[in-house]
Amino acid sequence: MKLGVCYYPEHWPEETWKPDAKRMKDIGIHWVRVAEFAWSRLEPQDGKLNFDWLDRSVDTLGEAGLSVVMCTPTATPPKWLIDKYDDVLQVDVQGRPRKFGSRRHYCYNSASYREETRRITSVMAERYGKHEAVAAWQTDNEYGCHDTVRCYCPNCEREFRVWLEQKYGAIAALNEAWWNVFWSMEYNDFSQIDLPNLTTTEANPSHSLDFYRFASDSVISYNQLQCKLIREKSSYPVSHNVMLYFGDFDHFKFAKDLDIITWDNYPLGMLEQSPLPAEVKAHFLRTGHPDLISLIHDLYYGLKDQPFWVMEQQPGQVNWAPSNPIPAKGAVRLWSHQAFGHGADVVSYFRWRAANGAQELMHAGLNKHDGTPDRATTEARQVANELRMLGKKQTEVALLFDYENLWATELQKHAQGWSYWGLMFSYYHALRSLGLDVAIVHPRSDLSPYKLAVAPALHLVDEALAKHLESYVNQGGQLVIGPRSGFKTLSNVVQELAPGPLQNLMGLTVSHVDALRPGISDTILKGDETLSYSTWADLLRPTTAEVLASYTNPAYEGAAAVCQQAHGKGRCLTIGMWTEPEVLKVFLKPVLQSLTIAIQDLPEGVRLASREGRSYIYNFNPHEVKLELQDIKTTLNAFDLKFKDQ
């Protein structure tokens, strides 16, 4: 386990580099990320390379005993490059070209930009691929930030048509898959197909879903280009820093090309932007919500089923949320250990010293604008002294997450309050508040390591997925399926009778769905217990399943809300409505008990995590907590944590 920091030597006088490096080492930092936005200094004019300063900076860091993460600078193509070509700038969904003057302004499908990328990446791979101070790579920076996965330029239109032709072969097949007979949307040729923006009303959701897939594939193929060039010259691991609650490209597919997944963790910025209730946001004002953060840790661990890095860890205020409170004293230490507890191998703080100008000048660093230590430095030093080597995450429970289900349900929300992330969060929050470690994995991955698999909104389903899940349950797995499951085919058109190929597994059909306005709720009856739901209700009609709870609304004509179906050695539980974590727990607890998975009801803001070698208890509350659980009796100060080494 190591600490790191993001460093921009090009921002500071050269005489500060050596003392900076010495102080990094002194704090206990091991990794230093450099060069990610430095193109205009590495190549001030077309073809006039100037790497001397970066060489000296890397040497300085190496001489201090630090290891460098070298970044390709492609997130910020310089002005001369933009002016040289007319096909590099992105076009937004409104058809407007994005201008030079910030970052991420390039199109992934620009042939000119791919050529420039090839050139600069090759130069860097050649120069630093075997450098002894360098020990890892980062491609680009935060693919997709500022809504830049989906580009609507002529390059993308051309490439989308090629992608569609490769997928469907014949235009008739596309017309059928998309149900283009509706509204006379049929095409005679792939060359007629536009990008799905600027249509009079919404575009055909099948057209949009394929465009989302294409845009995701464009990011992946652009990244593959960089990975390939780096690996031709270097054996150091290749990473990329992805973002939190960002689903515009398929991270499971993307992760296959990388050696290490890294991500950028901004707990307070995320809390401020989140739709959590105002009182929850007030309570966690200075730490962020523990589950909001760790859901992303667990998701990114699951991308490769291996430890990840936090490449950018918030060390103080951020600059980009609607409001930007100062973190609690102790929050940086709490966040760092939370990351390690959930499977991080490295936590790297963003950034070393606060920027004195430009867009991020209000963003804190480990050091203030004048270069003197800010409060997070003390906490980072403490964390460095508390580190030890840890093994894998250990869990018996998996949550199934899929980017295509995110896209499909968000394209046709049908209920204003629908949110795929929100539904995932409800299930995750319920499981975490029971003291469980949770793996987040793809529905088509090997589920055999888990006693329980929970699949909220398994929306797009084909026979292969249904068979995969049936096999898991037959062999003794317990599957929980949430609302909107089995509703569509992979083409994003309906199954004629939901839940399509999942009917046998779930032992039921869905006769109707009800989509409710925010603020409206209704009830279900479980025995003589009345429970509430909102937003969404699948009206379940059991064929062979046992009914565990039914809707009370007479308009639903006796429909079941929660059903259970046995298969082989396992069972499938269907929870047909959108509901709060407290109600989910009513149904999840007996399942967990039947699987002999130990649960502990944790107070709000208190969470457990464990890896081989160490277990953690975190208190994200702004007050002391006395814990009296079955195995744990302890007192935690506000914003504090305890760990126990095995």
Ligand SMILES: [Zn+2]
């Ligand atoms: Zn484009």
